[in-house]
Each structure stands twice: as C-alpha cells, then as structure tokens.
Amino acid sequence: MEIRLDQIDPDALRVVQRLRRYQHKAYLVGGCVRDLLLGRKPKDFDVATSATPNEIRRCFRNCRIIGRRFRLAHVFFGRKIIETATFRANPRAPDDETGEAPADEKAPDLLIRRDNVFGTEEEDARRRDFTINGLFFDVDTAQVIDHVGGLPDLEARLVRTIGDPDIRFREDPVRILRAVKFAARCDLTIEAETYQRMMEHKAELAKCAQARVTEEFYRLLRAGAARRSFELLIETGLLEFLLPELAAAWRNDDPEVKPRIERFWAYLRALDESIVARGEPPSDAMILATLLLPPLRDVFAPDAKPEPNMAQLVTLSVQPILERLKASRRDSELCRQILLALRYLLPSSRPRRSQPRLANRPFYPDAAWLTAIVARAEGVEPPVAADAAVTEAAESTAPEEELPPELLVDVDSPSGRDRRDRRGLRSREGRTESPHPAPPTMPAQNHAPLTASPGEWQPGPSIRTPIPNLGDIALPLPSRPAFLGLGTFGGRWATRAD
Numbered sequence: 462m463e464i465r466l467d468q469i470d471p472d473a474l475r476v477v478q479r480l481r482r483y484q485h486k487a488y489l490v491g492g493c494v495r496d497l498l499l500g501r502k503p504k505d506f507d508v509a510t511s512a513t514p515n516e517i518r519r520c521f522r523n524c525r526i527i528g529r530r531f532r533l534a535h536v537f538f539g540r541k542i543i544e545t546a547t548f549r550a551n552p553r554a555p556d557d558e559t560g561e562a563p564a565d566e567k568a569p570d571l572l573i574r575r576d577n578v579f580g581t582e583e584e585d586a587r588r589r590d591f592t593i594n595g596l597f598f599d600v601d602t603a604q605v606i607d608h609v610g611g612l613p614d615l616e617a618r619l620v621r622t623i624g625d626p627d628i629r630f631r632e633d634p635v636r637i638l639r640a641v642k643f644a645a646r647c648d649l650t651i652e653a654e655t656y657q658r659m660m661e662h663k664a665e666l667a668k669c670a671q672a673r674v675t676e677e678f679y680r681l682l683r684a685g686a687a688r689r690s691f692e693l694l695i696e697t698g699l700l701e702f703l704l705p706e707l708a709a710a711w712r713n714d715d716p717e718v719k720p721r722i723e724r725f726w727a728y729l730r731a732l733d734e735s736i737v738a739r740g741e742p743p744s745d746a747m748i749l750a751t752l753l754l755p756p757l758r759d760v761f762a763p764d765a766k767p768e769p770n771m772a773q774l775v776t777l778s779v780q781p782i783l784e785r786l787k788a789s790r791r792d793s794e795l796c797r798q799i800l801l802a803l804r805y806l807l808p809s810s811r812p813r814r815s816q817p818r819l820a821n822r823p824f825y826p827d828a829a830w831l832t833a834i835v836a837r838a839e840g841v842e843p844p845v846a847a848d849a850a851v852t853e854a855a856e857s858t859a860p861e862e863e864l865p866p867e868l869l870v871d872v873d874s875p876s877g878r879d880r881r882d883r884r885g886l887r888s889r890e891g892r893t894e895s896p897h898p899a900p901p902t903m904p905a906q907n908h909a910p911l912t913a914s915p916g917e918w919q920p921g922p923s924i925r926t927p928i929p930n931l932g933d934i935a936l937p938l939p940s941r942p943a944f945l946g947l948g949t950f951g952g953r954w955a956t957r958a959d
Contacts, residue, residue: 462498462615464598464605469497472538473506476521476545477600483520485512486548486582488597494605495593498615499647504684508545509585509597517545550580551588583608590629590636591643592621620644620651626658634665638677641699645681645689659697666702671787678703678786682752683742688729706781707752725755727838735834746795747827749788751834753779754800758835761803775800795824798868802828807835822868 466474473489480487487510493503510517514526517534524536524545533546580588586595586608595609605612609623620643622629622636630636637659644651651659666674681690694700700708710718710725732751736742743751754761757778760768768774775797783793802819806828819825 462605462612464494464497464603466600466603469493469600470503470506470541470543472536472541473508473543474600476508476536476543479520480508480510480512480517480545481601483512483516485510485516485520487511488582488599488606490585490597491589491594494596494598495611495615495647497598498596498605498612501647506543508543509548509582510545511548511582513547513579517547548580548582548585549588550578550584582606587623589623590633590639592623593619593643593647593649595623614652618647618649620649620655622652622655622658626655627661630658630662631665633669634662635669635673635677637663637666637699638674638681641690641693641697642677642681642684642686645686645693646684648689656697663697663699663702666699674703675786675788679745679748682729682732682748683736685733685736687732687736687748687751688726691729704782704785706785721755721758724758724838725752728754728834731834731838734837735830743830744792744795744827745788746792746799746824747830749779749783749786749792749796750799750827750831753782753796754803754831754835757800761800761807767804771801771804772797794870795827798822798824798870799828799831801868803832803835806832808841819868824868 469489473493477487477489487508489506490509491507493506496503512520514532514534517536518524518526521534521536523538524534526532526534531546533544536543536545582597586597586606589595589609592609592611592614594611595607596611596615597606597608598604599606614621620640622640640651640655640659643649681687681694691700694703695708695711700711710722728751732743757775759765760771760774779793779797779800783796788796802822802824805819819828
C-alpha cells in the first residue's frame with residue numbers, strides 16, 4: 462500500500478508546504494490517509510501541525526478559527542475547506558489513564574468535554590480513536606508514519622481502538638457510532654475486544670450532546686453505506702438507543718409490518734446506489750424522508766383515495782422521530798414537504814390528474830431524487846420515474862396559488878427577531894423624518910406696517926420680553942446642609958443660643 466502525490470488535493474499540499482516553510486511540522490492525517498491506502502477517494506483532506514491555531518491564522522489570510530471543545534483552523538479555497546488542527550495530547554491526567562477506581566468507589570467519569578491540550582506528534586496520534594485513523598503522511602518523503610499500529614490493522618481490515626477500548630468509549634461514546642460507520646463504509650470488521658466494549662458502553666450515548674449524535678447518525682447514511690450501517694445498528698442494538706420508535710418495527714410480529722420492513726431495506730439499497738451514481742451526498746432532510754417513507758408509502762400512492770387531512774397525518778407519523786433526533790426546524794419542515802410532494806411526483810395511471818407546479822419550490826430537487834429512489838426500489842427504471850416527474854411539473858399550467866397550503870410554507874423564512882426588525886423597518890419607512898427636526902412655527906402676529914423715509918433707522922416690531930423686578934421675587938433660603946450639624950458658630954446657618 463502506497464500513496465502517490467498526484468492523488469493528493471493540491472490545496473492540501475499547499476497548506477502543508479506553507480506550514481513547513483514557516484518552520485512548523487505538518488502532515489496529512491486521519492481519514493484521507495486511510496482512504497488512500499484502501500484505494501478509495503477521500504471526501505476531504507485534513508492536516509495536523511505543530512502550529513497553534515493563532516500561528517496557523519498568521520500563515521494564511523484565508524483562515525478562520527472555529528470550535529470551543531476542539532479549536533482548529535479552517536483554511537478556505539473557494540468553497541473548499543482544508544481542516545487544520547494542532548497536535549494534541551490526551552486532556553486527562555496520566556493518573557486517570559487506567560480508568561480504574563477502588564472497589565468501594567464509583568467509576569470515574571472519563572467523558573472528554575474539552576480537548577485543547579496541545580502535545581507532540583506522537584501524542585496526537587495516540588489520542589485518536591482508532592488505529593486506522595492514526596496514520597500520518599509526510600508529503601516530503603512520501604512515507605506513511607505509523608505510531609499506533611494502523612498499517613497492520615488496515616491490511617487485516619480491522620477496526621481497533623487505540624489503547625484500552627473501555628477507556629476510549631467512556632471518554633467519548635460517539636466513537637461507538639464511528640466504529641459502525643468505518644466498518645460499514647470501508648467494509649471492515651470490528652475487532653473482538655472493541656466490539657465487546659461497544660456493547661458494554663452503548664447506553665452512555667445518552668451522555669453526549671444530541672447534536673453530535675444526530676450528526677454522526679446522518680453520516681452513517683449519507684456516504685453510500687446506509688443499508689450496511691443499519692444492519693450493524695440493529696445487530697449491535699444501537700438502534701434501540703438512537704430511534705426506539707423505529708427499532709420497534711423489528712420486534713413487531715404483525716403481518717402488515719413485514720412488507721414495510723422489506724420496502725425499507727429496498728429504499729436504503731436504492732439510496733446507496735443513487736449516492737454512488739450521483740457522486741454527492743443527500744441532504745439531511747432527504748435522509749429523514751427516506752427513513753420515514755415506508756409506513757406512509759401506501760398513503761402517498763397517486764391512485765390511492767386521498768386522505769381528508771394529509772398534512773396532519775404526515776406530521777403525526779414523523780414527529781416522534783424528528784423530536785427524538787432533535788432535527789432542525791428547517792430539516793423537519795423540508796422532510797414533511799418532500800413526503801407530501803411524492804403524491805404529485807410518483808407515476809400515476811391517471812393521465813390527466815391535477816398537477817401543481819413544484820419545480821420552483823426548495824424541496825423539489827430532493828423530492829425528485831426520492832421519487833427516483835422509490836421507483837428503483839419498486840422495480841421501475843429510475844430515469845422513467847424522474848423524467849415523468851419533471852415532465853408533469855413542466856407541462857403543468859396550474860398557477861402557483863393552487864399549491865396545497867402545506868407545500869407553500871417557506872422553510873427559509875427569517876427568525877422571529879428578523880421579522881420584528883423588518884416590521885420595525887417598514888414602520889419607520891412609513892414615516893418620513895428629516896435628520897434635523899424643524900423648529901416649531903410661531904403663530905403669525907399682525908403688526909402695523911412701518912412707514913419711514915429711506916435711510917432712516919426704524920426700530921423693529923415692539924415685541925419685548927418683560928424683565929421682572931428682583932425685589933418682588935422672594936428667594937427661598939437654602940436649607941441647612943447636613944454636614945454642618947447643629948453647632949452655633951457664625952455664618953448664615955448658625956443658631957442663636959438665646
């Protein structure tokens with residue numbers, strides 16, 4: 462197994478070479494090295510360096526520092542990002558490395574909440590999750606640097622943790638999902654002890670932030686290995702902790718559930734094939750719609766009897782899983798719209814059914830993609846289904862207002878604060894205010910015209926402000942200041958003894 466320089470992204474090479482020019486160590490690291498050694502095309506390239514985030518920013522004007530738990534630098538080349546991280550050490554104290562506690566004490570909490578302890582190159586390799594992700598590539602010598610035994614595991618096609626798997630999974634339980642992802646995506650086998658510790662600590666996923674768990678769940682399904690990932694989730698019992706509502710279907714003996722499960726596997730297989738064919742990942746809303754479609758497929762059949770309140774039916778069906786994953790408001794609404802649009806996009810035996818215009822809606826590309834997936838899974842050629850959807854949408858003469866109300870929801874509408882600001886702006890625009898307010902106008906007064914010879918000075922109008930007589934004004938004497946106390950010394954505030 463070897464890596465050629467022409468396989469590496471030129472911008473990633475540029476980042477490494479510039480850091481080295483400024484006397485910093487820098488290597489390609491992680492998934493890009495693993496994928497190149499496995500003969501796969503990396504989806505991105507990551508760099509590890511001895512430079513701190515601020516030093517990286519001084520080397521690149523096109524750089525931004527992100528993260529709080531794990532601070533790193535993003536170097537931008539157009540829309541491409543080269544993620545550049547500083548060498549780090551294990552943030553826990555060395556005494557905690559064993560993770561053991563006395564028999565009468567509770568096991569220590571090893572969960573890593575901050576990871577900004579800088580270290581050396583070897584420490585950075587040993588703090589990573591799996592041996593296959595701890596490989597460095599030196600672009601100057603074109604050699605792979607292995608501090609953790611990752612090369613033998615790659616040759617044996619094993620997923621193995623670096624160090625004690627018990628400690629590694631307690632440090633970060635999301636690594637359990639990452640082990641499933643690498644086994645499914647790279648067609649690897651999980652090493653025996655690693656697998657055993659995964660089973661022991663899978664319940665600790667509840668300790669992790671839901672946003673991290675949900676993002677890792679999306680990654681399982683968007684890389685062309687969704688079916689294999691779900692097989693491993695069911696086999697390991699992880700689906701019970703991630704989506705118990707979905708896992709309940711595999712425990713149900715109802716004869717009506719079996720066809721839905723078969724349909725579910727067919728959709729995942731078609732999703733994987735379409736991702737490979739397109740060469741691009743689906744959106745999160747598209748992934749959610751694919752997972753939630755099987756129970757609703759018969760309802761969305763174009764020739765089926767329409768439900769009286771289709772939007773409410775879809776909401777009640779998908780809401781538990783969307784809330785469990787804490788999906789964003791935009792993804793949740795797009796998922797519902799994609800599902801509702803299938804009724805108009807799937808091929809129908811009715812030649813002249815009503816067809817609203819959908820092509821200019823935000824959900825349409827994902828809805829057309831899901832239509833092709835359904836058609837492929839159900840035995841219809843995907844191009845036929847996709848062409849039918851596009852043709853029907855293009856030939857439709859229905860005006861935009863005839864769209865169902867649930868498909869007119871704008872998922873990109875601004876937040877409540879923005880709406881309030883815009884309302885305030887409109888109210889301000891309705892008033893025309895000059896930057897300097899005009900002085901108040903004085904009432905007009907009638908004065909007799911002045912008649913005088915030219916050149917002779919004449920006084921102006923007899924408008925005078927009366928000056929009051931100071932003798933008529935009774936000025937109150939100021940009260941005695943508190944700091945003078947009650948003494949009888951001289952002065953205005955002195956009091957007479959008699």
